[in-house]
Amino acid sequence: MAESECPVCLQSYNGEDTIPRVLGCGHSACESCLLNLPQKYTLTIRCPACNVLVKYPPQGPTSLPKNIELLRLLDPKPPPLNISRNDRPVPHFDFLPPSCSPDFYSSWKQYILPNDAVLLLQKSQDEAAVSLGSLKEVGKSQKVSLVKVVSLVSDQADSVFKYSYFGRIIRCLGDMRVQDRDELASLFIASLYETKICRVLGLWADLEDDCLYLVCQRLNQSLQNLDCLRNGDGLINNNGLSVFVTMGLEICEALLALSKQGLIAGCLGFSCFTLDDFGHLYVDSNDIIVMGRKVVTSVVQVRCAGRRIKNEQLGVFFSDLLKSNVFLAPEVLFELLSIEGIGVECGGEFRYSVEYGSDVWSLACVLIELLVGKQFTQGLIDYIHLVSAKATEGNSLDCFGMYTGWVEKVSSLMEEKLDIEFVCLQQMLYQCLNFDPVSRPLLTDVWKCIRELIFKPEFDYMIKLDNVVNMEDKGHCLVLGEMCWLPKRNSETQEKDDLSGVENSARADIDRVEAASGVHHLVEGISEKKFKFKDMQGHLDCVTGLAIGGGFLFSSSFDKTVHVWSLQDFSHVHTFKGHDHKVMAVVYVDEEAPLCISGDSGGGIYVWSICVPLGQEPLKKWNELKDWRYSGIHAMTASGKYLYTGSGDKTIKAWSFLDGTLVCTMNGHKSVVATLAVCNRVLYSGSWDGTIRLWSLSDHSLLTVLGEDNARTVSSVLSLSADQHTLVTSHENGSIKVWRDDVFMNSTQIHNGSIFAICIEEKWLFTGGWDQTVKLQELIGDDFQVDAIPIGSIPCVSVITALLYWQGKLFIGYADRTVKFLLYRTIVITKSDRNFSWCS
Template identity: 45%
Template structure:
């Protein structure tokens, strides 16, 4: 049994009584009750629930609409009730700029990229800059006058191709997307570490502001807060020691909460704010990890490590104020295949590994320089030649350090704070599982400054670690990243040209090339595609035809006595090209072979004192050509004989642009508004752009595709509507936008700034994002744009046409 036709809104079958079918001017039907209840955004208009076209709606309600008599007669047979399935279909599978990363990746990282002008690098000596992956900089804040700027540290975390590295693509990714591309090319482990580090917002840990790219040198930096160093020589107070110890423990506990183990600490990792509070500097911590790799590389020469080499490594670490628990060092050597003995495959690195370096830092505070010297002597004094066979013998080197600690503790504390002495000794235990936790060390430091009676009033909040993958920072991928120019790590540098090769590989399908088409004698005014040809109009009064196969010149249409201002192609039973000129002439040209120089037919519109010619053309499938004129009107002409059908009035200035979309004619004007007209009866529907009362921004170009309408303005703004609802208004150029093209998610704009800018539209019916993808520099003012099957055609004021295309 066939299904009975039903209302597309309430899905109730039509019965002629309670569900009465009414016909809208677009030809679709809905029940009278649903048409009454559908929200009406604009007066006397309604959006068809089937095809979503905006149509006229009688003021007296749906009862004034005709009944669908045929539907009531032939109940089962109706085929026009379903929405136009092609409206939201994807027009083209061509990608002008192919990207390898998904939208979710872009959304997750775009807000972590700092603006290009937000960071400046402080000038440094060439020696320091070349040998370090960390640079000082300045983060602009406030109104940008420099008064509120913050000092920051920049740590290199990635590389990308510089703009002057000789890539033959004329297209340049925008700054943010270049950084996104760099992040996408990183290893997943590197990005995971960056993600965790940038999520740390806990007390006692320095801030990380985001990522910033140095376009001049092709370097991606992690930007972190820069705090003050501390004068360790002047430190000699057990109370200050205890406060600092508590704060360091709190900072590392915060990192542990995020699933991060430091693995090692150095004197330089500890910084202080203006109030004297101790912080762990994440940028310095990563730099320390990289320095450890450099020290190991230098002392071992990339050869297997025995006890002798281990002693040299330990000596260098202690001498540089770097303290690393033995299990972290062994794990590091094991991962680099530098141990000559059979080490256990089990990784013992955990949160307990952070207790060791904190303990040694506190002891260094107590002992000062003498402590460092004595530790170095104790390592040097071990006879490593007798312990080269087993991994257990290598622990003798660490045992010597522990013996030294006992004497320092006794001499410095003079028998006081016995509980703390015991805890510090346990912190230096070789067995990670036998060490106390950071909270125990925190409590011992608290005993030095707090009365015993008050201890129960204060306790360290126990923080549950977040459910994320744990990793040790010094063993992570960020500490192993390449440092260009660093002597310690130059063996890890890619071969010459590898960065360039990788960049070309990433953009192989998105590399944009261009081809010049020359022949016009004046500025290009319009572009159209059809029948395998590109049609171009110009102020030189001619229309050129170019082959889309090899872009060779095929023919020239001549006959206009005035400058040609507008051009369209019409595909039908008789495919034609229609042009309009500044004198009011509308010429129709046949595109069938053999091509003729004279038009098939032509006509002229009447002129008045306001007249300044035809500025825009559009076509509807009903057989009408629409012209936008300097007399502020829109005229509908019969394509068949050139007769004037009607004149539409309402604009207060020149009608500069016309587009047809979903049964509606959109007209843009220098008066700053977009007016909507019904194609069925040429009646006025509504107006867009009146929400900015008192501010007149001339509209110079319109583009529409799949329910999206974009208007380009004289001041460099664009405004975007979806289904006639305003979604986004923003400035993308500093000067007039003369032309705009839209194809799916790609938006192309060009104008007085001589650059073709490419935006990507994304979002849903609630929100819309307009992201700058990149730009193509031009040689002159961009006067016309057209996108077709993966190719972008641009007309310029210098008489040239360029074809931009993507390919290998």
């Protein structure tokens, strides 16, 4: 019995308030709801139950018939809810890549730069180094820095499937750990919301070395290139008080920008800060990552020397960091050693947590060297080497005592170099070097102290720096984060894979068999060439159409025949002969009896029985009427008891395939009808005139026309495919257009030449055409936006003329003479000009 409630308002039907009115699709809805449903196209409406376009009378819902039988049989008790509303089986794809969710795609697509957006100028072979490039923008070129994030999975030279540029990056991001992606996202967000951080522009892949790079804005000058720093002189020796105040304030503001986004640099140096054309200073996250990777590399080298480090060795290691102009807070160093499992004699007693105060320590070192020059680092290095040398002679070395002496040495140096007007700043910097991060002043306190060198406190009544950073939040340290440890982790993973490859060869064979039945391993299997080919002989000319049914695969060809192949072993079973012209299309129908119907360029329509044994003669045949516009049949499809043909005379004809009588002729297209499809009781027709027309299957009337608004840029529709709410059309200019519920979503150029074949199954879209490439797209989106993500491609040796998906197999028709099928992987390739191929 039909549903007893309206699918819109969910009210039970009755003969007074909620009167059920029957739509053309057979479903019912109450009269009041039909009156308020939106009408995108004139005299059509979408059924709220099945979403099919149906005719809507101009007089309104009152002209629709009442559902009398429903009112008569209506039970006063409401029927139970139908929980399972979608009984459509989920398709099985053995060859498709892991699918990213719409949220994942929408989150990351904005950060992926095009392949041709970046020009690599200076490439660094060291992962702990910055590469230089330029970003191509409209009318100008912007300098950028590039830091390697991770290595891409490279396509093998002999691989059939080739990932697209975008697909490789999405796959790489999907394979990364959640922590890695979260840190990447935090860098993008921080540069977006803070003006003192160099803008992170996006992710870019270098396909030559298979590397994914983080691209960041590159300003004109680095702080380490200032003359006063290169020459070893400080700003004080050059009477640069105003310059120091300006730079000191902006260095503090840059670190505050990081802190406000919950980020801690962890280590700092002059290379981390850059200047723009106006002398304003910014912090560069790429350089922080590179500096952090150098520190991590040094720590790993220490680990290789032993699992425990003495105090004097720790001093030497610390001095080596100072030589490299790397200022690393003690608690950060201890944490790095702890991560690598390196014990320190004083590590447990004096270890503190890493927090915002860690950057205050590094900031103090930067400011002191900016003031007094290289005497700061050189003096400290000499002091540490002197103390370490005494320890090697047999004297015990106290770690905390060495650090206290180091700080006193810094204090003495500042007293010697700085005048009395810098007493407050000297005390502030001294406190910044406190061993305990909690006892160090805040970044805002350092900022105020520097500012008071020029501006008196009474003029700061407009400044409010309270609660700029939530000190209760410890923040995320970049040096301890994922980006600085990625190269090390990747190398360990590679080493592990190399060792396990030989030991687990037997297990690998088992995994390959298991992967053959998994949707997430399909493209991986193709790219690794886990299959074998076998040649077959078939057609003598180009394959034009494919159809499946009754346990057979049917292929039509210009050689005037239809070949029948077994779906069990893909052997050739039979050949239907009899056409006098090129066979342009073939369909399978199964109403009262299973039939194969083929149409040719001369207008001939042949109906073949596929009951075993297969016969030589057609059950029936007939011809379209010819006139001066006639150019034969170009497309065919079937629904119910009707066969629909698209012809060169610009019409669509409906035939009864039982007796071959012409039921009706649908007019409206202005050129050849090249493609037909049926979905949700709607007939879709695409034409060389660039439009798509929707026809009602109930009365064969026109429902609506798509594509008329682009009359100035007409591109012939060569193929279309409809699946549930999505319609995709392919065009002669190499583009596809996507509609969702008959609303245009987007147009994308994906091929270099005409697209002759298209196939959609759920969200997977396969296209092929003139450029001899099958391309795989993933349709991701919602009712407001649909994007076609380029996943990869399969290079071919001939023009693709037909595509068909069936039970995990993709059949492809070609225009060459090769016949192949692939074993082990469930992808079937059909090639034509004299041949036909498939893979299993």
